[in-house]
Amino acid sequence: MKKYLMGIDVGGTAIKIGQFDLEGILINKWDIPTNKTDCGQHILPEIYEFLDSIVNLDEVKGIGFGVPGPVTNGVIKNGVNLGWDVLDVKGEFLSLLGNKEIIVKVSNDANVAAAGEVFHGAAKGYKNVCLFTIGTGVGGGIIIDGKLVDGYDGVGGEVGHMLVDHNRRFTCNCGKSGCLETVGSATGIVNLGKMYRAIDSSSKLNRYEKLSAKMVFDFAKKGDQAALKAIDEATNYLAYALSLVTLVINPEIFVIGGGVSYAGKFLLDKIESQYYQYVTPFITHAKFALAELGNEAGMYGAAYQVR
Ligand SMILES: [Zn+2]
Numbered sequence: 001m002k003k004y005l006m007g008i009d010v011g012g013t014a015i016k017i018g019q020f021d022l023e024g025i026l027i028n029k030w031d032i033p034t035n036k037t038d039c040g041q042h043i044l045p046e047i048y049e050f051l052d053s054i055v056n057l058d059e060v061k062g063i064g065f066g067v068p069g070p071v072t073n074g075v076i077k078n079g080v081n082l083g084w085d086v087l088d089v090k091g092e093f094l095s096l097l098g099n100k101e102i103i104v105k106v107s108n109d110a111n112v113a114a115a116g117e118v119f120h121g122a123a124k125g126y127k128n129v130c131l132f133t134i135g136t137g138v139g140g141g142i143i144i145d146g147k148l149v150d151g152y153d154g155v156g157g158e159v160g161h162m163l164v165d166h167n168r169r170f171t172c173n174c175g176k177s178g179c180l181e182t183v184g185s186a187t188g189i190v191n192l193g194k195m196y197r198a199i200d201s202s203s204k205l206n207r208y209e210k211l212s213a214k215m216v217f218d219f220a221k222k223g224d225q226a227a228l229k230a231i232d233e234a235t236n237y238l239a240y241a242l243s244l245v246t247l248v249i250n251p252e253i254f255v256i257g258g259g260v261s262y263a264g265k266f267l268l269d270k271i272e273s274q275y276y277q278y279v280t281p282f283i284t285h286a287k288f289a290l291a292e293l294g295n296e297a298g299m300y301g302a303a304y305q306v307r
Helices: 043-054 089-097 109-120 180-184 186-198 213-221 225-249 259-263 265-275 294-304
Strands: 004-010 014-021 026-033 060-067 103-108 129-134 138-144 253-257 288-290
Touching: 004 043, 004 109, 004 294, 014 043, 014 294, 026 043, 026 294, 043 089, 060 089, 060 109, 060 294, 089 103, 103 109, 109 129, 109 138, 109 253, 109 294, 129 225, 129 259, 138 180, 138 225, 180 186, 180 225, 186 213, 186 225, 186 259, 213 225, 213 259, 213 265, 225 265, 253 265, 259 265, 265 288
Parallel strands: 004 060, 060 103, 129 253, 253 288
Antiparallel strands: 004 014, 014 026, 129 138
């Protein structure tokens, strides 16, 4: 009898494992450390051994994975955070499972986070969803008709690398410059905060050597002009990127997650008010919501794939 779905979010430092019933109700969850030694070759065998020790695998209907990197057909192409290069995650895990009848699916971690919000979070009940995860970088996940969109090369939903700053002032982790990540992420907010405080000696941001996105938000809320300019500009780029996504897939709802989303309604209001100056006039009532599942979204979404 198949009774369970397993959702596994493989992160660079920890692996989150969730056991769900077939309706998607979380029954149990665990964190195990990510063993990145020997180019990450122990990661999948250790996950298999852990699963085998906590659950009767004959009762598992499916095991879904979220992994950090572009994925197509279960193969991750650039799993550098795990020590992996190109790895057939689905194929390797199926061979670990031997002849057990278990569905295995693998997707990019930002895409599964979007699926998690559909499964049990801010986008529950919606079938066409776009999630922006705004943290150190900007990740994106796209769900169309209830299905995750990985894209042909696995870069579907990689909104963080949309070119939005045409002056290309800051260099991105991807090697290019001007990406949304360089001006719309926590890193981007710090980039802009530093730029605006340098030309405004009255800004309280000048009192600190090191800036964080949270500091820029906190001072913006208090009316500091340099901080406000930084937040207005960052949210302007985010709004612009959301308007472009609207014209491509026209989702029912945008979900904003990641560490920066803890700025809450202040962030959402800034994005929403600027969005309408870019998007087509046909769109007058777009839905925006803050993510609800925090760092468990990936675990939920990983299980969603095999529901
Ligand atoms: Zn980039």
